[in-house]
Amino acid sequence: MNEASNWSIFLNAALINNFVLAYFLGLCPFFGVSAKLETAVRMGGAVSFVMLVASLCAYSINLLLDAINAPYLRIISYILVIASTVQLVEMLIRKLSPATFRTLGIYLPLITTNCAILGLALFQTNRGYDFTQAVAYALGAGAGFALALVLMAGIREKLDLANVPELVKGTAAALVVAGILSMSFMGFAGLGR
Amino acid sequence: MTEPELSTQPPTSAWSMYRAIVGIGALCALVIVAVYESTAARIRENEKEFLANAVAEVLPSARSTLPVALADSGRLEALAETPDLPVLLGYDTANRLVGAIIAAEGMGYQDTIRVLFAYSFERNAIVGFKVLASKETPGLGDRVEKEPHFLANFDGLDARLSDDGETLRQPIVTVKQGEKTEPWQLDGITGATITSEAIGNILNASAGRWVPILERDAADLARER
Amino acid sequence: MTRSELTSTDDFVKGLWRENPVFVQVLGMCPALAVSNTAINALTMGLATSFVLLMSGLSVSALRRFIPREARIVCFICIIATFVTAVDYVIQAISLELSRSLGAFIALIVGNCLILGRSEAFASKNGPGRSALDALGMGAGFTVALLSIGVVREVLGAGTIFGMNLFPDSYQTWTVMVLPSGGFFAMALWLLLFNGVRERQVEREKHVQEVGS
Numbered sequence: 001m002n003e004a005s006n007w008s009i010f011l012n013a014a015l016i017n018n019f020v021l022a023y024f025l026g027l028c029p030f031f032g033v034s035a036k037l038e039t040a041v042r043m044g045g046a047v048s049f050v051m052l053v054a055s056l057c058a059y060s061i062n063l064l065l066d067a068i069n070a071p072y073l074r075i076i077s078y079i080l081v082i083a084s085t086v087q088l089v090e091m092l093i094r095k096l097s098p099a100t101f102r103t104l105g106i107y108l109p110l111i112t113t114n115c116a117i118l119g120l121a122l123f124q125t126n127r128g129y130d131f132t133q134a135v136a137y138a139l140g141a142g143a144g145f146a147l148a149l150v151l152m153a154g155i156r157e158k159l160d161l162a163n164v165p166e167l168v169k170g171t172a173a174a175l176v177v178a179g180i181l182s183m184s185f186m187g188f189a190g191l192g193r
Numbered sequence: 194m195t196e197p198e199l200s201t202q203p204p205t206s207a208w209s210m211y212r213a214i215v216g217i218g219a220l221c222a223l224v225i226v227a228v229y230e231s232t233a234a235r236i237r238e239n240e241k242e243f244l245a246n247a248v249a250e251v252l253p254s255a256r257s258t259l260p261v262a263l264a265d266s267g268r269l270e271a272l273a274e275t276p277d278l279p280v281l282l283g284y285d286t287a288n289r290l291v292g293a294i295i296a297a298e299g300m301g302y303q304d305t306i307r308v309l310f311a312y313s314f315e316r317n318a319i320v321g322f323k324v325l326a327s328k329e330t331p332g333l334g335d336r337v338e339k340e341p342h343f344l345a346n347f348d349g350l351d352a353r354l355s356d357d358g359e360t361l362r363q364p365i366v367t368v369k370q371g372e373k374t375e376p377w378q379l380d381g382i383t384g385a386t387i388t389s390e391a392i393g394n395i396l397n398a399s400a401g402r403w404v405p406i407l408e409r410d411a412a413d414l415a416r417e418r
Numbered sequence: 419m420t421r422s423e424l425t426s427t428d429d430f431v432k433g434l435w436r437e438n439p440v441f442v443q444v445l446g447m448c449p450a451l452a453v454s455n456t457a458i459n460a461l462t463m464g465l466a467t468s469f470v471l472l473m474s475g476l477s478v479s480a481l482r483r484f485i486p487r488e489a490r491i492v493c494f495i496c497i498i499a500t501f502v503t504a505v506d507y508v509i510q511a512i513s514l515e516l517s518r519s520l521g522a523f524i525a526l527i528v529g530n531c532l533i534l535g536r537s538e539a540f541a542s543k544n545g546p547g548r549s550a551l552d553a554l555g556m557g558a559g560f561t562v563a564l565l566s567i568g569v570v571r572e573v574l575g576a577g578t579i580f581g582m583n584l585f586p587d588s589y590q591t592w593t594v595m596v597l598p599s600g601g602f603f604a605m606a607l608w609l610l611l612f613n614g615v616r617e618r619q620v621e622r623e624k625h626v627q628e629v630g631s
Contacts, residue, residue, distance in 0.1 A: 209486050210486050210488060213484055213485045213486055213493060214489055214496075216484065217485070217496050220477075220500075221496050221497065221499070221500035224500050225500055225503050225504065228504040228508065229503075229507060232507040232508060232510065232511040233507075235511040236507065236510045236511050239510065239511065239513075239514040240514060242514075243514050243515075326518065330593070330597070331575070331576065331591075331596050331597075332593045
């Protein structure tokens with residue numbers, strides 16, 4: 001049971017405990033596709049979408065596991081069900097809307113086993129969110145991920161033009177930028193109580 | 194492995210795919226069940242010990258505890274198993290009811306804070322407090338766990354009921370550090386304002402919910418025991 | 419030294435330095451950085467990941483002829499998730515406190531790309547012996563990397579190491595290092611150091627070659 005309001009759950013997941021900047025989840029796509037602003041926006045959209053799907057999956061799996069009293073199957077069923085559902089959705093999108101598929105679709109396989117997706121499922125279970133809370137949490141986490149990704153991409157595009165020592169270029173510079181972003185996001189703490 | 198080699202491989206039959214997936218599923222199930230079975234007892238013991246240690250800290254006079262919950266009938270009933278956020282009745286060596294130990298949680302500065310506090314029936318006050326889990330900023334928010342003047346609040350934080358026995362007579366509130374004048378006020382911490390206010394809110398909500406029920410039913414339940 | 423000895427030491431050592439998973443391949447840090455705020459958390463996380471790496475490496479490699487190519491990913495994920503579940507329960511049985519401070523991040527080992535990566539790239543193509551060595555090397559490299567991040571964060575951020583006080587009380591802690599941003603900074607520092615040393619090594623080798631010729 002959890003009594004937090006939907007709005008505070010949304011704010012918490014998006015800003016205060018941002019998945020990338022506070023939990024270090026989904027760092028691979030974060031550093032991988034944050035070099036260009038446009039790809040970052042698309043990736044953010046794709047991740048938010050998969051998060052919503054994953055959250056719904058996790059909610060229903062959890063109902064089932066509670067009913068048969070099998071908590072030890074949680075990890076394995078989360079990852080398998082989420083991965084296959086995302087793949088089904090991917091096929092569906094390819095069939096129904098090829099245009100959407102071209103913008104989002106290519107990222108979908110990349111993020112199915114991403115730790116941010118699984119993390120969302122596990123955190124929402126640990127906190128005992130009900131259905132609407134779970135949806136709010138997923139939307140917040142997705143928005144937060146997209147925001148962090150877009151901010152990062154904006155900064156990295158500027159950084160490309162700056163005069164940075166050869167040694168620092170690449171991942172090290174990106175890490176420092178992420179650290180500073182993470183620090184500035186700390187200013188959001190205390191919001192949404 | 195090179196490309197041409199791959200293409201000369203015979204296509205995998207559906208049967209061998211089924212065999213592999215089902216076979217591996219069975220093996221995995223075996224491993225998971227074996228590990229779960231062999232660790233379950235130990236984990237339950239660890240959890241019991243963790244709770245027992247925390248109880249000993251917040252209500253040292255309690256020797257044994259009984260988990261309780263609100264039944265559908267609106268009365269308090271004893272539980273067979275300790276739930277995740279337990280409410281426990283504490284009994285001393287002579288099996289007399291000395292207090293209740295209540296776990297509660299709420300939003301802090303960073304994330305959810307989970308606390309355990311003890312209510313004394315004799316003094317009508319909160320007499321013990323411990324943070325079970327928090328992610329508050331180290332050096333700032335986490336001072337609620339060890340700052341002596343803050344912990345001194347729980348030498349007896351008034352949680353008296355109003356005359357009708359439905360609510361707390363005075364809500365528990367956090368005041369600025371050094372401005373505590375009434376027994377139901379929580380002396381806050383400068384530099385951990387939001388966290389100490391959050392603790393006040395958690396205590397007020399949880400005590401406001403549980404103390405009226407406990408005062409009404411706990412003695413009856415103790416007699417039945 | 420025979421040929422086979424050479425390859426087996428090489429299988430182990432490459433994970434420590436030349437192909438260090440964290441500092442060189444920048445793999446598998448997603449679920450790991452979050453619990454590198456203290457040395458003990460980092461060590462536990464490192465060991466847990468190494469165990470999963472070893473066990474899934476062994477299983478994948480032992481079963482590699484039995485797993486058809488088309489179904490391999492789902493089989494690998496299934497095997498990895500099994501061992502992660504096992505590790506989760508074992509840690510809870512050993513110390514509830516440790517398991518609480520690591521929280522859901524133990525379960526998140528399953529999403530660590532390093533493990534799936536090694537299963538796919540190495541264990542599915544090599545025998546159990548070599549796969550075990552490869553997994554041990556990668557695990558050791560991962561643990562050492564995570565531990566070095568954890569030590570830096572704990573020493574600077576809390577003035578302690580494995581919970582023991584290092585400095586007199588007058589030491590002003592760098593709280594930022596135990597906060598999430600500290601994880602990024604500590605990682606960046608080690609990465610820089612690693613890159614710097616490697617660059618020098620390459621230059622020296624080039625120099626030796628030039629002198630030699």
